[in-house]
Amino acid sequence: MRQVPTVDDVARTANVSRQTVSNVLNAPQVVRAETRARVERAIAELGYRPHGSARRLRSRKSFTIGMALDPLKNGISGNVLDRFLHAVTEKADERGMRILLFTARERHSQLDQMAALRDGSDVDAFVLTGTEHGDPRIDWLTDNNVPFVTFGRPWGDDDFADRTHLWVDVDGYAGVHDATARLIEQGARRVGFLGWPSPSGTGDERRRGWREASERMLQLTDADLAALSASVEDGVEQGAAAASRLLEAAQPDAFVCASDSLALGAAMAATRHGRRMPVVGYDNTPVAAAVGLSSVDQPLEEVASAALELLFGPSGTDVVPRTGNEEPKNRLLAPRLVERDPSGVSFGEITGTANAGNHTSKGTS
Amino acid sequence: MRQVPTVDDVARTANVSRQTVSNVLNAPQVVRAETRARVERAIAELGYRPHGSARRLRSRKSFTIGMALDPLKNGISGNVLDRFLHAVTEKADERGMRILLFTARERHSQLDQMAALRDGSDVDAFVLTGTEHGDPRIDWLTDNNVPFVTFGRPWGDDDFADRTHLWVDVDGYAGVHDATARLIEQGARRVGFLGWPSPSGTGDERRRGWREASERMLQLTDADLAALSASVEDGVEQGAAAASRLLEAAQPDAFVCASDSLALGAAMAATRHGRRMPVVGYDNTPVAAAVGLSSVDQPLEEVASAALELLFGPSGTDVVPRTGNEEPKNRLLAPRLVERDPSGVSFGEITGTANAGNHTSKGTS
DNA sequence: AAGTCGTTTTTGATCGTTCAAATCCGCGGT
DNA sequence: ACCGCGGATTTGAACGATCAAAAACGACTT
Numbered sequence: 001m002r003q004v005p006t007v008d009d010v011a012r013t014a015n016v017s018r019q020t021v022s023n024v025l026n027a028p029q030v031v032r033a034e035t036r037a038r039v040e041r042a043i044a045e046l047g048y049r050p051h052g053s054a055r056r057l058r059s060r061k062s063f064t065i066g067m068a069l070d071p072l073k074n075g076i077s078g079n080v081l082d083r084f085l086h087a088v089t090e091k092a093d094e095r096g097m098r099i100l101l102f103t104a105r106e107r108h109s110q111l112d113q114m115a116a117l118r119d120g121s122d123v124d125a126f127v128l129t130g131t132e133h134g135d136p137r138i139d140w141l142t143d144n145n146v147p148f149v150t151f152g153r154p155w156g157d158d159d160f161a162d163r164t165h166l167w168v169d170v171d172g173y174a175g176v177h178d179a180t181a182r183l184i185e186q187g188a189r190r191v192g193f194l195g196w197p198s199p200s201g202t203g204d205e206r207r208r209g210w211r212e213a214s215e216r217m218l219q220l221t222d223a224d225l226a227a228l229s230a231s232v233e234d235g236v237e238q239g240a241a242a243a244s245r246l247l248e249a250a251q252p253d254a255f256v257c258a259s260d261s262l263a264l265g266a267a268m269a270a271t272r273h274g275r276r277m278p279v280v281g282y283d284n285t286p287v288a289a290a291v292g293l294s295s296v297d298q299p300l301e302e303v304a305s306a307a308l309e310l311l312f313g314p315s316g317t318d319v320v321p322r323t324g325n326e327e328p329k330n331r332l333l334a335p336r337l338v339e340r341d342p343s344g345v346s347f348g349e350i351t352g353t354a355n356a357g358n359h360t361s362k363g364t365s
Numbered sequence: 366m367r368q369v370p371t372v373d374d375v376a377r378t379a380n381v382s383r384q385t386v387s388n389v390l391n392a393p394q395v396v397r398a399e400t401r402a403r404v405e406r407a408i409a410e411l412g413y414r415p416h417g418s419a420r421r422l423r424s425r426k427s428f429t430i431g432m433a434l435d436p437l438k439n440g441i442s443g444n445v446l447d448r449f450l451h452a453v454t455e456k457a458d459e460r461g462m463r464i465l466l467f468t469a470r471e472r473h474s475q476l477d478q479m480a481a482l483r484d485g486s487d488v489d490a491f492v493l494t495g496t497e498h499g500d501p502r503i504d505w506l507t508d509n510n511v512p513f514v515t516f517g518r519p520w521g522d523d524d525f526a527d528r529t530h531l532w533v534d535v536d537g538y539a540g541v542h543d544a545t546a547r548l549i550e551q552g553a554r555r556v557g558f559l560g561w562p563s564p565s566g567t568g569d570e571r572r573r574g575w576r577e578a579s580e581r582m583l584q585l586t587d588a589d590l591a592a593l594s595a596s597v598e599d600g601v602e603q604g605a606a607a608a609s610r611l612l613e614a615a616q617p618d619a620f621v622c623a624s625d626s627l628a629l630g631a632a633m634a635a636t637r638h639g640r641r642m643p644v645v646g647y648d649n650t651p652v653a654a655a656v657g658l659s660s661v662d663q664p665l666e667e668v669a670s671a672a673l674e675l676l677f678g679p680s681g682t683d684v685v686p687r688t689g690n691e692e693p694k695n696r697l698l699a700p701r702l703v704e705r706d707p708s709g710v711s712f713g714e715i716t717g718t719a720n721a722g723n724h725t726s727k728g729t730s
Numbered sequence: 731a732a733g734t735c736g737t738t739t740t741t742g743a744t745c746g747t748t749c750a751a752a753t754c755c756g757c758g759g760t
Numbered sequence: 761a762c763c764g765c766g767g768a769t770t771t772g773a774a775c776g777a778t779c780a781a782a783a784a785c786g787a788c789t790t
Contacts, residue, residue: 004484006746017770022748032768052485053421054746057775062418064465069454079651082447089434089466099466100429101450103458119369120417121775236655264655286444287655290601290629371776382740387778397738419776422745486745 005046014042025050056121063317065092066123068110068137069101070130079285080298081129084151087304088127095308095317097124111140118146125311125319127151133201138165147319149307153330155201160330166310167330168303172202172282175296175335176209176256179280182337183254184217188278190228191218192252194242194262197231206258206282228252232262239265240272247273255279260288260295267293284338292340299333306331370411379407390415421486428682430457431488433475433502434466435495444650445663446494449516452669453492460673460682462489476505483511490676490684492516498566503530512684514672518695520566525695531675533668533696537567537647540661540700541574541621544645547702548619549582553643555593556583557617559607559627562596571623571647593617597627604630605637612638620644625653625660632658649703657705664698671696 007021014021016039023031024039031039042048056062067085089099100123104110114137117123125147131138133155141148142164149166153159159167180191193210196203207229214220214228227250230242239262246252247269254277255270257263263281270277281288284297310331313320320327372386379386381404388396389404396404407413421427432450454464465488469475479502482488490512496503498520506513507529514531518524524532541558548556558575561568572594579585579593592615595607604627611617612634619642620635622628628646635642646653649662675696678685685692 007748008746018746019748019771020769023769026748030768035768049481049484051422051746052481052487053418053427054775055485055748056418057416057422057777058746058748060775069451069464079444079447082444082450085447085466086434089468093468099434101454101464101466103454116414116417119414120420122417261655285651287652290626290652291656372778373776383776384741384778385739388739391778395738400738416776419745420778422747423776423778425745 004051005048006051007048009046010039010042010048013046014039060121061318062121062124063097064100064123065097065311066100066102066114066117066126068114068126068128069103080283080300084129084300084303087300088307091301091304091308095312095315097317111137114140114146115144118144124317125149127307127311147311149310151303151307153201163329165329166307168306168310169330169332170298170303170335171332172206172335173209173212175282175298175337176206176258177213178209179294179296179337180210180213180256181217182339183256183278183280184213186278188254189218190220190224190250190252190254192243192246192250192255192266193229193257194239194246194255194266195229195231195258196234203258210256224250234259234261236261236265236268239263240269241265243269244272247275253277257281259283260285260293263288263293263295264291267291280337288338288340294337294339296335297338298335302333306333369416370413371416372413374411375404375407375413378411379404425486426683427486427489428462429465429488430462430676431465431467431479431482431491433479433491433493434468445648445665449494449665449668452665453672456666456669456673460677460680462682476502479505479511480509483509489682490514492672492676512676514675516668516672518566528694531672531694533671533675533698535663535668535700536697537571537661537700538574538577540647540663540702541571541623542578543574544659544661544702545575545578545621546582547704548621548643548645549578551643553619554583555585555589555615555617555619557608557611557615557620557631558594558622559604559611559620559631560594560596560623561599568596568623575621589615599624599626601626601630601633604628605634606630608634609637612640618642622646624648625650625658628653628658628660629656632656645702653703653705659702659704661700662703663700667698671698 007018010021011018014035016035020031020035021039021043024036024043028036052062065088067088069085070081085099092099100117102110102113102117104113114126126141126149128137128148128150129152131150131152131154138148138150138154140146149168151168153167153169154162154165156162176193183191191210191214193207195207195210198204210229211225214225220228228246230246232238232242239257239259242262243255243266255263255266257266257280260281260283263279264287267279270279279293281293281295284295287293288295310329311319372383375386376383379400381400385396385400386404386408389401389408393401417427430453432453434450435446450464457464465482467475467478467482469478479491491506491514493502493513493515494517496515496517496519503513503515503519505511512531514533516533518532518534519527519530521527545556556575556579558572560572560575563569575594576590579590585593593611595611597603597607604622604624607627608620608631620628620631622631622645625646625648628644629652632644635644644658646658646660649660652658653660675694676684
């Protein structure tokens with residue numbers, strides 16, 4: 001079995017020293033062109049490939065980004081994070097970096113994992129998703145001066161002023177606002193909203209988008225607005241039930257929803273009530289695509305690029321020092337409304353106990 | 366800034382040598398209980414954590430599994446691989462192992478990536494998905510003696526006799542066979558099948574399941590069977606179109622499909638023809654769950670466990686030597702039919718050019 | 731008292747690379 | 761001739777751990 005060649009082997013065949021070989025790889029500009037060519041030939045000839053672990057041990061850089069993979073949320077919602085994961089992986093690949101995944105049942109051991117990954121130079125930085133307000137991971141990372149960026153705002157007092165925490169997020173307010181405005185342009189006069197119970201950073205933001213667009217463009221009383229809005233846990237059934245209530249009580253002529261699950265439920269409820277009306281969901285999941293629902297699409301590729309840019313600058317692989325000045329510390333990206341014609345599907349009778357999925361709805365408080 | 370403690374620091378505080386500390390971590394049984402306790406106390410006190418890269422450099426083991434993350438297939442189908450990824454990550458976590466992701470636009474550079482990962486002791490083994498017959502990656506891995514396992518059969522002449530290639534797969538034949546049988550039990554007499562064009566390992570296998578169940582349980586001529594089966598590219602529209610043709614020509618009273626996309630299309634087509642009939646899809650995606658379609662569910666957690674067991678044995682983290690004898694080299698797992706009542710949704714008129722998604726259908730050959 | 735054996739601990743070398751500093755080399759200036 | 765200088769290259773040490781072999785220790789024989 002052939003031994004894997006090392007820098008020394010390359011150095012010997014190219015008649016140079018170890019360090020020169022190393023320089024060809026890491027700082028080509030300091031090597032004379034002629035020598036460089038010679039070394040490169042030797043590298044190709046021997047099929048040399050640097051030993052990652054050795055390099056990391058010495059240089060304390062890993063070209064690797066750590067991502068926590070949280071246990072799969074039921075079906076629909078997990079899709080966004082998976083798409084984000086793909087996007088980050090690809091953007092990282094473009095910089096020659098890789099993604100190290102880890103999970104941890106308990107949050108505590110997740111901190112341990114992250115600590116181990118950092119101390120062992122396994123990762124240069126972390127990309128986190130699904131962070132909550134006051135997330136212990138964030139405090140730990142900040143305290144220990146570990147570079148990280150989150151997909152999702154910290155939802156503190158003034159996120160844009162937060163200079164210790166890099167974040168990228170999608171402007172749910174704008175997304176829902178624009179979707180609502182579009183419906184109104186198309187003739188809607190009473191747009192209903194299905195969202196999640198407060199407090200929920202993302203949820204409240206999306207509701208605000210609907211509310212402000214409605215306020216601004218339609219002459220609706222506060223009572224009207226209150227009647228047109230519902231707060232329920234995520235899920236198709238819950239969406240159907242809530243939409244049904246609104247349809248009876250507040251006569252909406254369109255729906256905007258905080259998720260595609262809710263939107264699908266709303267579309268079904270509308271048909272059940274013998275009405276056909278536009279419904280817009282959120283996240284543009286395959287479900288929305290399959291049944292022809294319009295949906296607000298998050299630009300996950302851009303989110304991924306932006307996240308890496310905040311961490312590593314426009315193109316490098318070195319963590320940008322967080323000097324606390326100048327450089328932007330966050331990015332808020334605009335989503336895009338994907339409009340679809342739901343002519344392909346209509347939603348018929350829904351039975352009393354129809355279970356439109358295998359969602360484990362834990363409590364309804 | 367505090368320095369990260371090393372084995373030497375621990376050794377010093379515990380009054381032992383480096384190697385003893387190392388032994389406490391890697392071979393506790395050779396250390397006297399009392400000494401071990403002392404060392405462990407020192408470890409806890411200093412908050413020592415082994416340096417992964419140093420360990421890897423010396424021991425040539427990484428406790429890491431490499432997975433290629435292929436560019437996201439459009440919507441629906443990607444879901445299975447993402448669920449698999451999650452499952453593998455969790456099962457790996459239980460063994461104290463982690464997942465390193467990488468992508469590569471071109472297949473060629475993917476080989477390079479894998480070579481680099483292996484040479485750099487970045488990964489101990491690879492888990493591959495979406496392998497094709499005669500996949501160059503497989504040859505390369507086999508030739509270079511790199512441990513790997515695939516989710517998906519090699520689709521060679523006799524996969525079960527293949528002792529050089531570890532694989533896990535789900536028995537699509539059984540899944541579709543049983544789904545078909547179930548429909549027949551429930552009264553169906555002419556079950557239609559929507560699948561993909563041959564040759565396609567998975568696709569042909571699923572079709573065979575339908576065909577043999579139909580042959581065995583129903584008295585159908587070869588001509589009947591041929592008329593009841595369609596081959597189209599994956600997609601909701603394609604499924605609807607094909608189902609529509611079958612409905613006109615062969616009077617099916619139920620459908621079994623090779624994917625949820627096709628199944629959704631079939632359900633829509635059936636409604637369009639004013640018929641209500643059972644439809645079973647494959648993969649149990651969120652789409653099926655959302656619209657209440659029955660579907661064949663792949664046991665991805667089991668697939669993940671089985672894959673790791675083939676590689677590392679029932680519980681360790683060391684690659685089982687592929688001696689070519691005795692130990693099983695593959696596992697074929699049975700899927701499970703998830704039955705749903707589609708009462709919640711009915712599928713209405715479909716317009717001529719309805720685009721029920723943003724699938725980029727490349728060619729129709 | 732010396733030899734033997736088994737268990738526990740220590741010692742020195744090594745993994746493959748990069749860092750930091752030293753050396754080499756050619757050239758122009760005094 | 762000597763010095764200084766900047767660019768190119770080399771040298772020795774270090775990164776933090778494990779491997780392989782040697783040494784220390786105790787108990788038990790002979």
